[in-house]
Amino acid sequence: MTRRSLVRSGLAGAAIAGLAPLPLLGATADLTLEIAPFTAEPTPKHRYKTLAYNGQVPGPLLRMRAGQATTVEVRNRSSREEVVHWHGLFLPSEIDGAMEEGTPMLAPGESRQYTFRPDPAGFRWYHTHTFAGNDLTAGQFSGLHGFLMIDGPRGAQSTAFDREVFLALHDWGGQMLASDDGSMMPSYDVSTINGKALGFGEPVRVKHGERVMLHVLNSSPTEVHWIALAGHSFHVVALDGNTLPTGQQKTVPMLRLAPAERISAIVAMDTTGVWVLGEVRKHVQAAGMGIVLEYEGANGKPKWIQPEELTWSYRQFAGSDESLTVDASEPSEPALPIRLIFSSKFEGHGAPERWTINGKSYPETEEPVLQKDKRYRLILDNQSHDDHPLHLHRHVFEVKSIDGASGLRGIVKDTVLVPAHSVAEVEFLAQHPGRTLFHCHQQDHMDRGFMMVFRYS
Template sequence: MNLSSHLDRRTLIRATAAGLLLPALSPAWARSGSHGILPGQGGTLSGEDIALSIGHSPFALGDRQGHAVTVNDAFPAPLIRLREGQNVRIAVTNTLDEDSSIHWHGLLVPFQYDGVPGISFPGIGPGETFTYDFPVRQAGTYWYHSHSNMQEAMGLYGAIVIDPAHGNGVTADREHILVLSDWSFTHPHILLRRLKQMGGYYNRQRQTVAGLLEGRGQPLGERLDWAAMRMDPTDISDVTGAAYSYLINGHDNGANWTGLFTPGETVRLRIVNASAMTNFNIRLPGLPMTVVQADGQDVRPVETDEFQIAIAETYDVLVQPQEHRAYGFVAEAIDRSGQCRATLAPQMGMVADIPAMRERPLLTMRDMGMDHGGMSHGGMDHTAMGHEGMNHSMPASSAPMDHGSMKMRDPSVAPQVPLGPGVASLSPMPVDRSGDRPTGLEHVSHRVLTYRDLVAALPNPDTRPPAREIELHLTANMERYMWSFDGVKYSDGADPIPFRLGERARVTLINDTMMPHPIHLHGHFFELVTGGDETAKPRKHTVNVLPGGKLSFDLTADAPGDWAFHCHMLLHMHSGMFRIVTVREDEA
C-alpha cells in the first residue's frame, strides 16, 4: 500500500505551521537540551498500566518533510521505564490501516507476549487493541520496536530502561539515553526492491581507476583477485549514506542533540542501536568510555576509546568529563558513508566539533573466510572459483583445494550446505573472530572493544557443559539479494530449530557472507564463547558475526514456546534470514 496517502500535502503544511515537526515530535527524554534521565523524573511512561497508540505523524529533517510511524505521536517512541520484579500491562492500540505489533527486544516474557505476528500471536489489526501482560524479570537497557511491515524502519522504536529491584549496580550522577537510527524518506519496501534489482545499488564508494593510479585502496594484485571473483571489497553496507540520514534521538548533526553534565560528574550513557541496516562505530574524542553493560547485562568494567554497536545491541558506558567544554558523541556508519554527532556539554548552546570522516574501510581475504597466513594476494589461484565465489560444481568427494598456503575445508567432513541459487559462496576457512576488531576499526591507533573484552559481572546461572552442538551457516547471494540460514530462506519452508526444555546446547554460527550479521534470539539470553572465564561468559541476546568468521554461544533453552531467531538487519530478515526456534518439554 502507499503509506504516503495517510498524509496529504495540505495536512503536512498545516502540521508544519503548527510546529509539529522534529523537535516537537520527540519525547521529553529525546529532546535537545536533556538534563539527564534519573529514576523518578518525568518524561517517561511507567507504572503497572501503560497505554501506547501506533499511528502516523509528520516528520521533518532539515528542509525535507515526510511522515513517520510513531507511538503516542512521538519519534522516537516514548521511553518506558520499569522496575525489576513488577508486573506490567501495556495496551497497544493500532490506528494504522495495516497490521502492526510491538516486540520487547531482550525482555524475557511469555512467548504469547513476545510480539511476533504469525509466531507468538496474530498481530494487532487496524483499529484493534492488544494488551501485553507480563512480569518484569530483569534490569538493564533494552528497547522495543515493530515486527510488522518494516514499520521499525519508519520510526516505530523506543527505549526501555528497567531499574534493578534492589539498589543500583552501576553508580552514576546523571544518565542520558542515546537511541541511534538510520532514516530514509524512501519507503523501506522501495529500498528492498532496488537492492533486488542490483545488490550494490547504494554502494557509492567503489574503487576507481583514478584511486588506483593515486595509490589509494588495494594493490593491483588484490584488485584483480576481487574482480576475478566478481566481488567488491567496498561492499560493506547494503543501504548507505546515499539513502540514509543518521540520527541520535531523532536528531541529525544540525539539530545537535545535547546532553548536559557538570564537570567532574560520572555520566551514564545508555546506548541503543535501533537502526534498520546500520552498525555504528562509537567514540567520544578526548573522553574514554568504561563499558559496564552489554545487552542489558552487567559486565566487569572495561575501558575503551571506541566500540562498534551492531544493530539491536545495547551498551551502557560511563564517562567522566572533567573540562568545561563540549564533547562530541560520534556515531559513524561502519562503511563511513555518513555519521551523526550529538553533544555532551556543561551548558546549552555549546556545539561539539564534527570530526572529518575517516577513510572508507576495505574488506580483506579474512572477511571472505580465507585466513591464508602469508599467502600473496596477487598469487591467488582462481581456477576453482566461479563468478559468485567458490566453485559450486566441485563434487562432494573432491579433495581439499590448495591456493598456495590456503587450505579449503574438506567437503567430505564439513557440514553440507545447499549450494543453490541463494548461496553464492561458502567461507573456506572460517575462524573464531570474537577477539578481532570489528569492520572498519582494524587499524585505528587507539583502544577498541572486542567481544573477548566482555566478562560477566556475575557468575553464569548455568555452567553445565553443552550436551550437543548445532552449526548454522549464514548464507546469501548478494547479486540476487537472497539471505538465509543454511541456504534455505524462511519463506521456502525452513524447518524450525528444535530444543528440549532445559537442555544445554552450543550453537556455532558460520558467516559465509562478506557482511557482518547481528543475530538475535528472542526469549533467551545466551553466553558467548570467547575463550575466557568459562563461569563468566558474557550474556547477550544479540551477537554480531563478522564476515568470514564463526562465533559460538552456549544456550540454556529455558523458555517454552516458539521464538524468532533472525538477522536484525531488517532487509536481510525480510529477505529470508529468519528461523523459528522451538522449545518443548520431552514427550512422556
C-alpha cells in the same frame, strides 16, 4: 510473497490457534503506546512520513520494575497491521511480539492490553517486528522504536552514577540500491541520534564532575555504528542490558554497536567544554549522526577529535575466571551443539537474493527442538560476504568464541555481530518454553528469509 503471507499460510495459524487468551481491555493500563502516522524531521530539509509511538522518535522511555506485573495498552492508529516486540525480555511467545512465534498482529484501529512481569532487569528496547521490503518507511526503517528500562528490585545494588541519558542511533530515507554482486541494500539520506541530525537537536547538557550513565541503542535497520565522545572515554558496564562483572568492565575510547545492540557506559564529565558525541567514520557523521554535549557555563563551537582507527572487540570484556557462568542453575553436562550455516542465493532476473540457514529460507527453515533446562551451543557459521547481527528472542546467551578467540567467559548478550567468513559460538539455557525466533536483525536480511524458529519438545 511477504513474510506476513508466508506465516499466515500455515506456520502461524497452528500456533495462534493454541494461544492462551490475552488480557481483555477495560483494566487501567500502567503504560500506553499509540502507533500512529508521524512525520520525522531530522533536519529542515529532510522530512519522512512514517509511523512512531506516541508522536515522538524515539518512542517514550518505558520504565518497569523487574518482576512487578505491568499492563501496557497498545493502540494501532495506523493503516497497517502492527506488533510490538519487547526485545530482550523473557516473555511468553504469544506476547513476545513476533508473528513467527504466534503473537497476533494488531489490526488497524485495534487496541490490546498486555500484562506481564518483566524479566530480566536491564536496558532493553521495544520496536516493530513487521515486513518492510523496499518500503523505507516501514518495519525497522520507520520510527517505531523506543527505550525500555527494567529496573532491578528495590534496594538492589547498582553502579554509582549521577544521572542517565538515553541515545538512539538511526538511519533514514534513501533508496534500495543494487550492489556489485547483485544483492539489494539500502542507501540512506541522513543519520541521527534521538531522531535529529547533528546541529538540529537539543544538546546533552552536563555539569563538571558528574558521572553520566549513557545508555546507547543502535536502532538502525541495517547499519553498524562506531561512536566516540571527543575529549572523553567510556567505562562500559553492561552489554545488551546485562551487567558485566566488575573485573570485566573496561574503559574504552569508542563504542561499536550493530543493529539492536545496546551498551551502557559511564562517562566522567571531567573535560569542560562543548563537544561532539558522534559517529567515528567521517562520512556517517557528515550525514548527521552526532549530538552536542555541552558543559554548564561553556560556550563556543562544538569540538570533534578524529580517532585514527576503529577499535572494538567483544574479547576485551571476556573474563578468565572459569567459575563464571550465565546462570547458577546451568546443567553440568556439555552443551548440545546446533550448527547453523548462513549464506545467500541469488534468484536472478532482477529478483532479490534469498538468505538461508542451513540451505533453507524462512519459512522452509528447520525448527530445531529444544528440551527445557538443557544447555545448547549454537555454532554460527557465517559463510557469506556480510557481517550479521544475530538475535535470539526470549533468551540470553553467553559468547564463547568470536573474532578468532575461544574459551571466552562472562559476555552475556541477546544480539551478537558475527563477521563475514567467520564462526562464532554462543551458549544458552533452554528455560523459556514456546516458539522462539532466531534471526539476523538487519531488516532487509530478515525480510528475505534470514530467520528460523526453535520449538520446545
